[in-house]
Amino acid sequence: MKHGKGLTFVGDSRVQKYDKPKLNRDYSEFPGRTEEFYPDFLLKEWMAGAVFLIGFLCLTVAHPAPLERMADPTDTGYIPLPDWYFLFLYQILKYTYASGPFNVVGAIIIPGIAFGALLLAPWLDGKKERHWKKRPVATGMMLIAVGIIFYTTWESVAYHDWEQQNQQGQIVFSNLDAEDPVFNDLIRTNCTSCHGGELAGGSGPNLIEPDLQPEMVEAFVRSGSGEMPAFEGQLTDEEITAISEYVAGLELTSKDEASNVEESAE
């Protein structure tokens, strides 16, 4: 079908019918050793991708993604930690002039300035010169920023108690019954802030795994030990006995028999 000045279209569509030109270009017009994206260069990219994927799959098999025990908002003893790429921000918030009354500096102003500067980099550094050695201000600022991120991340990792982190979050299946009044009225207010919300350890030791005797627990609760305070006087004798028997009766179970995990409705 013909329209206008000798143009031919496919059927009554707007797609032109023409002799397909050879689209492969002559490379001689480009300087240096250029190569076409497909297939030459793409193969190199895919080889890099394949090498990466091998390493990546090995990582996923060697290190299963961590999963801590089910979230329990009432467990007040848990010390939180963000994922590693937010650690630097978390660490900045601990510095004197970025926390307390200056919290807004650390939480909003510093990250805001950093992000704004990154976003506006083409205009903050608007000169034509591209080589990093020939624009020392921009390069210096970026190196300082990267340095700060690395240093604060390292500081945060070094400060954190990883042993406690692993213990306070681990999945433990036990016969702990959170509905028991002894647990709800006594243990939740006196013990879990140190021994973990499910008594599987926090800043204080795990109370489920060791095979404890009631008399032993009672001695600890009465007179304390190390960092553990003595509860004699704070709690009545009956309360201490109830706690001791409850704690001594705790043991590990399989997932099916566990009573500490909220089962989904069946």
Next chain:
Amino acid sequence: MSQKVTRRQFLNYSLMGVGSFMAAGMILPMGRFALDPLFKESSASDMIATSVKVADITEEPVSVDFTFEQTDGWYVSEVTDFAWVYKEGDEIIALSPVCKHLGCTVSWASDASNPERFFCPCHNGLYEKNGENVPGTPPRGPLDMYEVGESDGFLTIGAIKENELV
């Protein structure tokens, strides 16, 4: 001078009008839907009765449990919290045990070298008896406090509020 609106301008304005209507018609209900939490009235919390007699409260802080029903959208659950309660003169004071540093739980006189202070075991935060944070320790402010009341001789605990003693 009266300006003539061309046919093209008229059609453009009409397009903008109809377009805005369609955009608003779609976005308004969805926007109100998404913003709903902002307009939800936080339900006035009732005073919760505890099992502690007002007459039994001394000047020594003790932990007092209270259980309330928490409604989180469609999910209703029983939550047990506790407060540090003591008497200051005739006034009863109930302090929240949540540390103002990272939300750990503080306890009274649990640090041997600070027998008259609240102590947070996580990062050694200290508070005076009235909840004021001791300068130089990590917390960012004083402990919150609860409204308190009395019903048939028993202590009742109400809404959490900022510390008014400091």
Next chain:
Amino acid sequence: MLNRIYDWIDDRIDITPIWRDVADHEVPEHVNPAYHFSAFVYCFGGLTFFITVIQILSGMFLTMYYVPDIINAWNSVYFLQQDVAAGVIVRGMHHWGASLVVVMMFLHTLRVFFTGAYKSPRELNWVVGVLLFAVMLGLAFTGYLLPWDMKALFATKVGLDIAESVPFIGEWIKTLLAGDATIIGAQTLTRFFAIHVFFLPAALFVLMAIHFILIRRQGIAGPL
């Protein structure tokens, strides 16, 4: 046979110029690691894209088992990781991929910065790239809550406290993200799920499309 099908389609909708533009464009010597090994730094952008594809695929498959509900979320994640064949690998890909995509994006940003590739005429693409970085961090933050384990809940509490410290509008932001003024619970989880699975990926796709179209239109920056 395949050729004839292709010709039949091409005859009607003329698709050859579209893919020819991508396939035949010249890749200059200074970005080709085969000629200069140091040119491997130009791989980080491509690897970021590759991991993003892995994230999208593994995320799509994870939703076959996952439920965004505070009673069932943890149980569903525990189940898919312990009881479903290859669950460890699929969740592992999504978990570790989230970390690696941040690393690769960081390296890609540094490469573009130190080679000055963000300068005129490529300012707009730099801005789109920085926005992509922000969207990716948003995906990381919202995805962290979804397994509903201890770490997830308390890290999100800290994150929302930081959002709350924004002057004037901080409490609104926190309430909008959490779905409730005080509780981090059922409504927070569904909100984060919606943001993680629908809103941010939509933004991600739009920005990535602009990022790639701009690269094709402007070509790669020349050698230093």
